Amino acid sequence: MSSINVLPLLVLVLLLRSLQSHQIFTMAEPEDLIEKTCKTTLYYELCVASLRSNSSSAKADTKGLAEIMIGIGAANANETYTYLSSQLLLLLKGKKDSSTSATAMTRNKVLRLCAERYFFASQALREAVQDVELMSQDYAYVQVSAAKDYPNVCHNAFKRVPGLPYPAELARREENLVQICDVATGIMDLIAWDQK
Numbered sequence: 001m002s003s004i005n006v007l008p009l010l011v012l013v014l015l016l017r018s019l020q021s022h023q024i025f026t027m028a029e030p031e032d033l034i035e036k037t038c039k040t041t042l043y044y045e046l047c048v049a050s051l052r053s054n055s056s057s058a059k060a061d062t063k064g065l066a067e068i069m070i071g072i073g074a075a076n077a078n079e080t081y082t083y084l085s086s087q088l089l090l091l092l093k094g095k096k097d098s099s100t101s102a103t104a105m106t107r108n109k110v111l112r113l114c115a116e117r118y119f120f121a122s123q124a125l126r127e128a129v130q131d132v133e134l135m136s137q138d139y140a141y142v143q144v145s146a147a148k149d150y151p152n153v154c155h156n157a158f159k160r161v162p163g164l165p166y167p168a169e170l171a172r173r174e175e176n177l178v179q180i181c182d183v184a185t186g187i188m189d190l191i192a193w194d195q196k
């Protein structure tokens, strides 16, 4: 008789425990998704730090995380574009004799090309955010891949001019943007693109 009474109680306890663990699971999910997602990318630390810098990440799904990461890339490229534009302005405001010298003119030309390429990169990434939002898989990959390549065009422009060293600051910025694009691609690889 007592064994018959224990059964409903046991069921109730199990039910409560399963509800409880489910609740804990849902509450921890946003943090877990960022870490789980970033583990599949090439640069885990960069991925986690970047995503956590935007509060929207906590509630985002995989698609949302991809959009946030690409958006971070767009802001990063735009920031380098702004930096290069200010370098150009400094050059233009420089002394007349140095700005008319052959090296200064070449440096000016290369910097202008670089500024333009980083601007293109930020545009491409902005479009990629829209492509992900619309689930346009092919376009999204093409834009992120283009954005990843633009800094290299700038790097090559420096290489083509003998005696014009590639600034360490630009090398750092190039590496940063390339890594952001790699992380964004890694997150995009996890999107269920066919569930339109």
Ligand SMILES: *[C@@H]1O[C@H](CO)[C@@H](O)[C@H](O)[C@H]1NC(C)=O
Pocket: 054, 055, 056, 067, 068, 071
């Ligand atoms: C965070 O990400 C969202 C979604 O991509 C974006 O709209 C927003 O501008 C981002 N916030 C910041 C501070 O960059």
Ligand SMILES: *[C@@H]1O[C@H](CO)[C@@H](O)[C@H](O)[C@H]1NC(C)=O
Pocket: 075, 078, 079, 082
């Ligand atoms: C690019 O950066 C500049 C300077 O920080 C800012 O004023 C501008 O709004 C940014 N442009 C875009 C499209 O985000």
